[in-house]
Every structure is written in structure tokens, then in C-alpha cells.
Amino acid sequence: MKVSLLSLLALSTAVSAWLPSERNFFGEQPNSVAHNLAAGKGRSVKRYLSAFNKIRGVNLGSLFIIEPWMASQEWAAMGCDGTNSEFDCMARLGQDAGNKAFAGHWDTWITEEDLDRMMDFGINTIRVPVGYWMVEETVYRDSEHFPQGGMAFLDRLVGWAANRGMYVILDLHGAPGAQEANQPFTGQYAGEPGFYQSYQFDRAYWFLQVMTDRIHQHTEYRTVGMIEVVNEPARNHPNLVSEYYATAHSKIRESETHLNIPAESALTIQFMDSAWGAGNAKDVVGDAPNIAYDDHRYLKWSDIEHTKESYLRTSCTDTFGRDGNSPVIVGEWSLAVKSEIENTPEWDPKNADNNQFYQQWWASQVQAYERDIGWVFWSWKSQLGADWRWSYRQAVEANVIPKDPNSAAGIAKC
Template identity: 30%
Template sequence: MSLFTLTLSLLLGFQFVHAGLPAKIYGVNLGSWLLIEPWMMPAEWISMGGEICNDCSKCIQSEYAFSEKYPDTVDAKFAKHWDTWFNQADVDDLLENGLNAVRIPLGYWIVEALVDRKTEFYPRGGIKALRRGLTQLKKAGISVVLDHHALPGVHTPNQMFAGRCTTDVQFYTDYNFHRALVWTAVMTALSHLDPAFETVASIQAVNEQIMDASKTPGYGEFSKNFVKTVRAVETLLNIHYKRGHRSFDDRASSNFTATMEKMSRTSTFSLPVAKALQDAVPILVSLAVELKIQTSIFGLSSLFRKREALVTNFMDIGWQHNNPSNPADAAIGPQAYDSHLYYNFGGVAAPNEEAHMRHICNLNRIETNAALGNTPLWFGEWWLAPMFEASDEFLRKFADAQKLVYGRSKGWFFWNFKIEQSDVIPADYPRTRSYTECVRRGYLTKNPAAVHDPHVCDPYITPAVPA
């Protein structure tokens, strides 16, 4: 038996009981950990050798630009950042604040084999940092959503969170859709096979794709293939994701490569999905060796019945305009939807307290999304920053109102778990965007399920108009 076959046979043999999502999510994003957005930590970024400018495409203000500028030192500098920006002390803070889930933004380059090193520049070693953090989160009992935040080819223009600030958006092509599906297959397999990933309960396909659907050709079909890829991996592992689901007849085999070969010769999976799985196999073999994943062969029948399928996750249909595809059409098995709401960027409510409170207290996104099949819904990004200079009193009210409204959904993830506090960053950033600072200041309650005033929205509710 070759090392290739042996490694995957061992991987297939290892299973564990998988932890699902909490009934109600009270979470935070681990932003700028494994995908740096320099605006959140400008002093550290500058000390590393980065730059801050008004147009992020014009200076060293993305992971791509940094890696291209410092090819010989980028890995060491980022390794230090990964160890210091999120570590055990931060996990302890999450527990101290009663949080039960995190959303982890990731770039596609965390699966290093997907990077074309001739034309693409990103740090190496992030997968080891991810496993270290996931192990700490598992010990704390905190559920995890792996968020594909930065896609191959760049999926949205001039955004630090895309990993590269550029107008040259190339994600919406067959080549990069394929790379994203390979990423999906690898992350799904690791989530089911690597003990460090035990509390990973969901994978998000794409964070904040371009809002104009006419500029995202092929996205609807990619969404369907994303779900099919997740479920294909689970089928190969005999993980049942819906009632009546059946896996391969040889599902008890420990020879994963033989099963893959059988799959490639049949019409069980579509060509894009089959190709993604095939290209993921050597990557998984390499990772198993590199990461020294401890595997053993167990009897499979009893363990498989305990394993929960991952929750596939998309931005909700309301994120896009101009005749978008409905992500609900892609659902196979458990699926959830993500809504983001930021007031300070404009276009939501007039820049005054009354308008902000009326808008949030009358928000109907949950009901609108449910009518289109986008349920359960969670609010994956939000913060307290309004469009105006806010008093402490208003921020307490605004925090209560948002938590009350978002609490009617599956739950929420605040952006961000922390923000740098330094002379370089605007003072209002940590005050309105750092969860730990908002709790310290009393805007957010120590108990995430609680609010200061459960009736805070009463004066702002607009009476329903009789039919």
C-alpha cells in the first residue's frame, strides 16, 4: 500500500462526535487574525512594515501587497502576528463574556497548494495557526463558522478583506470557481477528520460578494456546486445530511482513493464537484503528513451515526440586487443564511438618533428572508458605529435594539472581537467596533443574551397598517 493510499485510508478511519451550532448564537468575528485588515490594527501593521493610505490599492495595505514586498520575511512576521492577535487569553475573554461561537474569516491561501506562487503572493503557515486556535476553541466548547472571506482571483474590488486591493476581479471564472470548490472540499474533509476541527459546525461559501448580481456571473451555479461539494465529501464519509440519504455501497471501506476512483467513473457527482474532490485528495494527503494528524482505524458503523453534517452558509438573497440567484435553491441538508448590517457607511438611515432607532426597531429582514426560504438567518457582521458622533447613552440604546432584533433570528456575530487601541487608530473605532471594549464601557451587557432595557424599541415601533 502506498503512502498516498495509506494516509487517506487512515484519515477515513478516524471520526469523532461533531458539535453543532448553538440553539442561539452569541458570537464574535475573529477578524484580522488569519486575514489581516490593516485598518483594525494600523500601529502593528506599520511596525511590521506595512503602510496605511486612503486608497488601499496604492500602498502596502493588504496581505498580497505585503507578501509581494517582503517575500523573505513575510512568513515569520505573520506567524508572530497570528500568535499574538488571537491566543488563549482571547479565548478566556470570550468565555468570560459568555460567548458561544466565533466566525473565522479565512483567505483561500490558507490551503497553500491553491496559490500560484508565480503570480500570487500570500503568507505561508496559516493552517497551523488555525489548528492551534481551533484546538483552544474546542477546549472552551466554542462553536466555529469557517468563513471563506477572501476568494481566489479576488471576489470584490478594492477591499482589504479580499486579501488584495485591486479592481481586477477574477473570482467569477471557471478557473477560480474550481479553486474555491477545492478549498471547500479540503475544509470539509478537515472539519470531519481532524480532531482540531471538532467544533467547526458551518462553512460559509463567500463573504460579501459584489452586491450587483449582474457583476457576479456564474455565482448561482457556483453556490449549488459549493453545497454539492460539501455533501459529496460527507457522502464519501457516510455522513448523513438529510433523511433518506444514502452513501456509496462500499462506504465502510477504509480505502478512500478507491472510493474516489469509483466516484470519478460514475455520474454520482457533477463534473465540477468530481474534479474538485479529485484535486483535493493530494492536498489532504500532504496536509495529513505536514500537520502530523493523529489517525487510527476504528469500527465505523457506530461512529458514523453520531456525526453531524456541516451547515452550509451563504450571504442572504437580500445582499445582492439586480436579479440575484436565491441561495435557498442550492440547499441540500442543513443550511443557514448570513445578513450584515452597518449603519455608519450610509444608505441605511438618516444621520440622527431617531432615524437609527426607528430603522433598527422596525427591521423586517428576518421575515423577508424567511418568505424567500432564507431561514434560519443569523447576523454575521454588525457593530455600534452610527453615522454621527454618538453619546454613551445612545450607544447603550443602539446596542440593546440591535441585540433584541437580531436575537429574533438564529443569533449574531459582532464585528470584531477586538480592535487595536493606539495613537494611530481613531479613538471611536475600539469604542464602537471592539466587542471587549463595548462590554467594558457598558454598551453591551456582560451576559450576551441580556439587554439593559427590553423595552428600548417601544417608542420607535411603527404601528402596522390594517389590511
């Protein structure tokens, strides 16, 4: 991917928040020009592939919130083996030793070389899952155990992305009190989701406002254009929409008003879409500008027939954006299949005979998700041995995912 002149101009004027398609931020990506049409008098007009200017991203899973299932070697090396979450590991190690262990992880899990490889593979966007404890003032020191010092590493990461013209989505992946029970991705293996109370919401607003200020005021964040107010909230909590979504939206805009941010530079605020099943943010934000929705598409856990034919058919015909939710980014998806069959000969990634299916399924998903504004694969890297179904980098290096995402149209056969 090459950064276009328009992208460089955007960077030089510190435009910090927008949807890439609205600014032609990505410019002409490799193979994005379908052909040139003659326009008379020696002029030509470029015609682009349908995927031009789409978000093509990867999640940086287990960077700022480690999930032991996908980073078991790293987890053990840090002294966290046998614990379920960052909270639990920090309680075991103690603050000083824990801070040192996590700093070593942050320094090495994602490097500049990783971002360069992403660009080589046609990736133009990173989604960065973080916990509320990134803003350390929100943490209850007497009862909560989280690593400190992550903000400096986040600053460094987004600066690297900005220098490469990569778009950044910042995702509140771990909410105060945990938005889901027994999920390491919240940073704490909580028996019950404790997030859905006003005082916990207040801490999340605090996080969102601090990060909004930082995005607009620090040059490293100049390509951070979107902030997601919470990842994968639990269902059956009506105050998620009526109270939290409504207030989170107003708090972010309040911070931008205080900073005199013009409308064209306002952050795109992202909510889980109604298909997730936890409510519809559109009920409270209406047709407000600079809103996007996040759809997670894991056929692994879907109620479909778990055959190769069914996976391909489902992905080829997939649709999004119900209940007025638009635009939609498919913010998480993978090549993982139902647990009961994932290691059988018909599905085993170590069996090269299955590579053609997985490549076609990748392409079918890409083609479907680019019917809207794009996709973000989960995840960039993992430590699952030869199983590349959760690792974009490893799947490319195994010649399952092609280096050029534009190849999807010819591979999908939808």
C-alpha cells in the same frame, strides 16, 4: 458561560457539525433561565429566556486576513505600512520575511486569554474569516503573494474554541481573484473582482473540500459547525448563484459522502442572504437541509435618516429572511455610524454623554437579531484608539456593552 453535560457528550463523540440550537450545545448560559415552574410532586420545569441557545458571537477580524484600517499599529510593526493588503505586503517583504512577520501576528493577535474573555462576556461563538491561501496548494506560486503556515495557527485556534465549548463558523472571506474590488478584506487590493470565472471557482471548491475534510477528520475542529462559501460577493454576477453556489454546495456534500458523514453531522453550509443583493442561493439549493444564510447589518451605510432616533427605530423594527432565506445569522454588525457624523459631539464615543445611546442601540440590535438564530459582532478587537464602536471587547471594557447579553431585553426599550 458553562459547558453543559450535553455539550461535553457532543465533544466526546466528536460530533463536528451542526447548528447549536438543534443540539442544545450551549446549555444553560448565565441568566438563561427565566424561572422554574412547579410541575407537581416536587418537580419543576425550567422556562428559558427567548435568547436561550442563540448564537452570540464575535468575528476574529484581522487575524488571518488583516485589514489595515482596523489594525494599523500591527500592520506597521510587521513592515507592511503603506501597503493596501496582505498580497501587497508579501510582495514587498518576500516569502521568507513575510512568513515570519505573519507568523508573529497569528501567534499574538488572538490568544487563549481572548477566548476566556469572550466567555466571560457571554460570547459563545467565533466567526473566523480566512483566505483561500490557507490551503496553500491553491496559490499560484509564480504570480500570487500570500503568507504560508497559517493552517497550524487555525488548528490551534479552533482547538482552543473546542476545549471551551465554543461554536465556530469558518468563513471564506478572501476568494481567488478577489470577490470585491479594492477591498483589503479579500487579501488583495484588486482593481477588478476576478473571482467570477470558472477556473477561480475551481480553486474555491478546492479550498472548501480540503477544509470540509479537515473539519470532519481532525479533532481540533469538533465544534466547527458551519462553513460560509464566500463573504460579501460583488453584485451583478449571475454565475455566482447558478454556477458557484450550486457547485460549492454539491462539492461540500460530495466530500462528506466520501467520508460517510451521517446527515445529523453534516456541515451547515452558509450563503449570503438575498438582502445582500448578489442573488439568492435558495434558487439553486432549494429546501436542502443544513443550510443557513448570512445577513450583514451596518446602518452606517444604509439609506436611512442618520439620527439617533432613526437608528434605534430601525434596529427595533428590523426583520430578516426575505425570499425564503431561513435561518439567518446576522454575521456582521457594529456600533459604527455614518462617516460624516461619527466624530461630531453628538456621536463621538469619547463623549461619555453618548454612552447611553450606544448601549441602547447595541441592545436594540441584539434583541432584533435574536428573533432568528443569533448574531456575530464585527469585531472582537481593533486598534482605533478610544473608538470602541468596532471592538466588542473594548466596548465592554468601556462599560458600554454590558457583560451579560441577556441584559439587552431590559435596555432596548423597543
